[in-house]
Amino acid sequence: MENKEIVFLLADDHSIVRQGMEILIDEIVPNSKVYHTSSLLQIVELVKSKEIEIAIIDAHFPDGNSLHILPEMKNANPHIKILVFTGLEEDLHVLKFIKAGANGYVSKLSEEEQIRQAISDMVHKGEYFSAVSRNLMVQFVHNPELINPLSRLTNRELQIAEMYADGLGNLEIANQLDIKQNTVSTIKKNIFDKLKIENLVELIDLVKTHHKI
Structure with a gap:
């Protein structure tokens, strides 16, 4: 496998991250071709035009979140x-x-050895998941809510959770929905109970993470 040329795409808005990753790729797969981009918008274009085999991409870019382009990447090149x-x-x-199409996930906080392992597994097995990820995948089979806690609501x-996330208060929500303020308070308590959270900061973070991507 190491002797075959493999075409990589490194997509990250920090050039130092891409450079560091390219050094590891060169060590693990000496005969490789590596394309770089710092732009989310260019990723699918490069996948289409350069016959990319393995893409290593960040989750967040200045021009958006990469989650929604994973299916586009797979459509452009199913392999x-x-x-x-x-x-x-x-x-x-x-x-x-994973649900959007990722074949592997590795944290930037990982030790270098784990990142090397991730690259090697992507080359040889076509996937890389840590013990944490594999455990979550097993749990998800039995509990689909894990992927999005908001599905419990x-x-x-x-609707009200989103309004809180948009910065509205109880009175504004009550007026917009034409319901009583104490009804809003009751629904807010139900939301907190279902999501196992204690304050609006946690709620806003959950809505942004799982709903407004």
Whole structure:
């Protein structure tokens, strides 16, 4: 496998991250071709035009989140293998990236040896998942809510959770929905109970993470 030329795409808005990753790729797969991009918009274009085999991409770019382009990458090249290389917490985010089409997920906080292993596994096995990710995948089979805690909410609860995330208060929500303020307070308590959270900061973070991507 090492003797075959493999075409990589490194997509990250920090050039130092791409340079460091290219050094590791050159050591693991000396006969490789590596394309770089710092732009989310260029990723699918490069996948189409350069016959990329393995893409190593960040989760966040200045021009958006890469989650929604994973299916586009797979459409452009159904054989492409995608490794998400990100600073996002694995236990909170890995499942939604897998669902979108990722073949691997490794944290930027990992030791170098683990990152090497991720690249090597992507080359030889076409996937890389840590023990944490594999455990979550097993749990997800039995509990699909893991991928998105907001799926526990009713439509009205989700609507109100989004309004809180947009910065509205109880009175504004009550006025907009033409319901009583104490009804809003009751629904807010239900939302907090279902999501196992204690304050609006946690709610806003959950909505941004799982709903407004």
